[in-house]
Amino acid sequence: MHLNEAIALRIKELCGQKGLTQYALSMKSGVPQSTLSTIMSCTFPSMKMRIIYEMCEGLEIGIKEFFDSPLFDRENLID
Numbered sequence: 001m002h003l004n005e006a007i008a009l010r011i012k013e014l015c016g017q018k019g020l021t022q023y024a025l026s027m028k029s030g031v032p033q034s035t036l037s038t039i040m041s042c043t044f045p046s047m048k049m050r051i052i053y054e055m056c057e058g059l060e061i062g063i064k065e066f067f068d069s070p071l072f073d074r075e076n077l078i079d
Contacts, residue, residue, distance in 0.1 A: 004042045006071040029058025
């Protein structure tokens with residue numbers, strides 16, 4: 001899978017674990033709903049780490065925990 005797909009799946013997974021909707025994550029993280037929507041639909045070509053950091057703050061996790069998933073294993077990602 002592509003990196004943007006892995007990021008979207010991880011956000012969906014973490015929101016499910018925390019019982020958060022995209023709207024709630026937007027409110028907690030300060031990341032605009034439109035940005036989250038673009039991320040979740042995998043239509044963004046690249047993303048700043050700052051956005052991932054802000055989402056992690058809203059999810060109350062660290063960046064390390066965000067990327068600690070088999071989704072981001074080298075063998076699961078394609079260019």
